[in-house]
Amino acid sequence: MRTLLRLCTIVALACAPAFAPSAAFAAGGPQVLVVSTGNAAQDVADYAVERLQMEARRWNFTLTEGAPEDLEDLGDYDVVMLLNTGGDFLDDRQQESLETFVEQGGGLVATDSAIESEPDWDWFHETLGATALPPAEAATEESVTFNSGSQITEGLDDELKLTEHWYSFDPAPAQPGSTILAQLSSGGAVAWVNEGLPVFYASPGGEGKTWGDRDFLQLIRQAIWWGAGEEGALVQNSDDAAPAWPYTLTFVLFVVAVAGGGSIAVWRLDKAETEKEAAAKA
Template identity: 25%
Template sequence: MTSRFALVLATLCSGAQAAQFNVLVFSKTAGWRHDAIPAAVKAIEELGRQHDFNVVATEDAGAAFNDQELSKYQAVVFLLTTGDILNAQQKAAFERYIHAGGGYVGVHSASDTEYGWPWYAKLVGHMFEQHPAIQTAVLKVEDRNFPGMDGFAKRTLVTDEWYNFHPAASKLNYLLTVDETSYQPGPKGMGTFHPVSWYHDFENGRAFYTALGHLPASYGDALLRRHLFGGMYWAATGKGFRAE
């Protein structure tokens, strides 16, 4: 366990800081490693200070993924994770955490993680298949009545790495889609309905995912930060929001 991780855990246990909820940010990679990870962690830490919730960031699966430590958090963010990042015992602890009512937030390549874990595929909702080059495209709102969605225009230009996904592994509520006629999706586009962000109740817990966030500079964008906070807020508290 890193000294910084131990220090923040001790703070959570002591109750020294009153906060709305606690979030674990997990950014371990066993495949492609995104350059955006430092900027993404910093952005979530700043959101925590702005919205009064505690943030613990780690890549130490052994320290974090056990029943005792996971019980300290209301939501766990898989932030730009890739590959097989948890062992069998850690997976079992995370399954128990969600079954006990915990929240999950997946960001971008969280869908490019743990392909051999069927339970995780159901939690995420869609698994990554492939992507074309980074491009500017039209992002479309499918549902504004969710935390953080009130900042989006009905249609807006966004630059990102637009993931194509395998078919859904769960019944999902879709928040954002991308208009494939506005960019070059490559040979394996998804057609007229191309999801980008969604959420669903899963077992006794909650799961939110967004494919946005490939570029480091994106984490300085107030719109993406609002979107991420909305997902974390809902995953941690279960509280909804109506924009209209």
């Protein structure tokens, strides 16, 4: 019986990390609904969500991948992210729900082709603050520079090189009305916020490589934090960057090895105690 109890304890301790909630989840950070309906490249959208999930675990927010119908009830969310969305994908009820959400202080973060979404929805385009022209046919590398003085750009390098099918805008985001956070070396705006509502837009994001860039991910996560109304600095949960369960085979083998090694040690200890008790009785 003692052997069994000890073995159970060892296995429980070895497996405990697999079932413990992440620090980000336990902390109850901002809740983010991400929708990517109508995107032009599903592989890019999938990779972007994967990277954002890692950012969420590390930086104390929760990311939920959803569909247009999830926009009908946004009571559990702090931010809606339209990730490279495209086309007319929202019905009247979903549009009304998103508009009410933003007007009442909910955050909206949009990237890349999202600015072309819902071409007949005036509120949406007035809120984003610009009208996009068709993107360039060829992807080119451009230098992006960030403006200081915003929570969203804090800590970013002065210059970032990205390869994208770049958008231009006519009309461009107006000042006053929008605050430009980043621009190309040519002067064209690539990221800005609405000055009256918690709305952020960044034109990069159409290329998968962009979502692997450390500075771009920092820009997006800080925009999410800002959109949620969080004014404090982001606090990193360094142990929460690994993929969620199911864990890798390496981890499973590690647990088995720990449990197996522990069982051998317990068996030897129990055997020694049994022999000692037998000797004492003799």
